[in-house]
Amino acid sequence: MTGTIAPVDSLPASPSPVANTLAAAAGGTMADSYLSLRAGTQARGLHGQLVQQLGRMIVAGELGADRPLVPEEIGRRFEVSRTVVRESLRVLEAKGMVTARPNVGTRIRPVPEWNLLDPDVIEWRAAGVAGLDQCRELAELRCAFEPLAAQLAAGRLSDGAAARLSELAVLLKQAAANGDQPGYAKADGEFHALLVAECPNRMVEHLARVVTGAAESAGMRRRSCGPMNDGGAAAHQRLADEVAAGDGAAAASVMRAMLAAQLEEPVPAYGLPGQRGQ
Numbered sequence: 266m267t268g269t270i271a272p273v274d275s276l277p278a279s280p281s282p283v284a285n286t287l288a289a290a291a292g293g294t295m296a297d298s299y300l301s302l303r304a305g306t307q308a309r310g311l312h313g314q315l316v317q318q319l320g321r322m323i324v325a326g327e328l329g330a331d332r333p334l335v336p337e338e339i340g341r342r343f344e345v346s347r348t349v350v351r352e353s354l355r356v357l358e359a360k361g362m363v364t365a366r367p368n369v370g371t372r373i374r375p376v377p378e379w380n381l382l383d384p385d386v387i388e389w390r391a392a393g394v395a396g397l398d399q400c401r402e403l404a405e406l407r408c409a410f411e412p413l414a415a416q417l418a419a420g421r422l423s424d425g426a427a428a429r430l431s432e433l434a435v436l437l438k439q440a441a442a443n444g445d446q447p448g449y450a451k452a453d454g455e456f457h458a459l460l461v462a463e464c465p466n467r468m469v470e471h472l473a474r475v476v477t478g479a480a481e482s483a484g485m486r487r488r489s490c491g492p493m494n495d496g497g498a499a500a501h502q503r504l505a506d507e508v509a510a511g512d513g514a515a516a517a518s519v520m521r522a523m524l525a526a527q528l529e530e531p532v533p534a535y536g537l538p539g540q541r542g543q
Contacts, residue, residue, distance in 0.1 A: 311345050315353040316385070318343065323362055323373055324389040333370030334363065360386055382475055401528075403476055408524045410472055411457065412517040414464035415504065420511025426463050430456065430505040438498040449493045456501055460508065497523070 319339070322328040336350045354371055357363045361380040365371040379386055381402075390399040422430065433456040440449035461473040500523050507516040 311349050312352050312356075315339075315343060315345060315349055316356045319353060319357060320360075320362065320385055320389045321393065323357070324386075324393045324395065326394075329363070329371075329373040333372050335370070362386070382472075384475065384478070404524075404527055406472075406476055408521065408528065410469050411461065411524060412520040414461045414466070414469050414473065415508060415520040416513035416517035417466050417469070418460055418463045419508045419513035419516045421465060422463050422508060426459060427505075427509050430459060430508065431502075433459070434498070434502040434505045437501050438495070441493050441495055441498045444493075446493055449498075453501070456505075460504075497526070 319328065328334065334354070336347055336354065339345075340347050340350045354363060354365065358365060358371075359380075360383045361378050362374060363371050364374050381387070381390075387399065387403075390396070433452050436452040437449060437456070440446075440452060458473075458477070461470055464470055500519060504516055504519040504523070507519055
């Protein structure tokens with residue numbers, strides 16, 4: 266067989282500045298963390314290509330919606346061997362997207378049963394009809410773990426980290442005054458990445474790396490939390506002050522309010538590169 270699977274989109278040539286900031290602050294690079302999670306399905310020839318193609322089709326509802334998946338049919342459709350099909354279905358099963366049972370066949374599992382934090386699943390959903398829902402869910406997830414990160418980091422920042430957090434708050438104020446949206450978003454991204462990296466809870470940090478890196482690699486533009494204005498910049502300064510003062514409860518409250526401002530904006534403002542969703 267010739268193996269003529271249609272080409273699939275590839276990852277950006279390099280990870281985003283925000284994702285790199287998170288990974289570097291954690292003692293690694295995005296290539297060592299998030300991207301390594303995806304290497305298996307991005308760099309294994311026909312096997313990796315078929316996983317990508319099937320995953321996107323399942324998310325789009327174009328495959329297996331009304332009957333079991335038949336490996337022989339998949340092999341003929343994409344001109345690949347049964348071995349390649351079996352390996353690809355095993356990968357999708359590990360992601361919780363399909364289940365294989367004797368005398369039943371391979372069926373698509375309900376979306377809530379998928380591994381929704383798997384980097385590939387995040388990317389496929391973001392690129393499909395559920396793109397806006399995916400973006401909203403990621404934004405809501407930030408509201409869950411970033412206030413906790415701020416609370417845990419309060420009073421525990423190194424002198425260098427505390428100083429940099431204050432510098433970034435000043436940069437945010439300057440960017441807001443100058444109407445510099447890219448500069449504001451960049452400073453905001455580093456501010457939040459640094460705060461999460463300084464959180465002593467490694468599980469919170471890991472979750473943030475996965476969510477942020479996946480969102481960036483899926484093509485979601487990194488955007489600031491809430492609108493760019495003097496009030497938003499002032500909120501970052503208050504957050505930096507509360508963290509430096511060691512008031513975890515106040516820091517969490519400020520962070521929660523900042524992120525809530527983003528959720529209150531119109532859905533397209535979440536930052537997808539094009540209008541998606543229903």
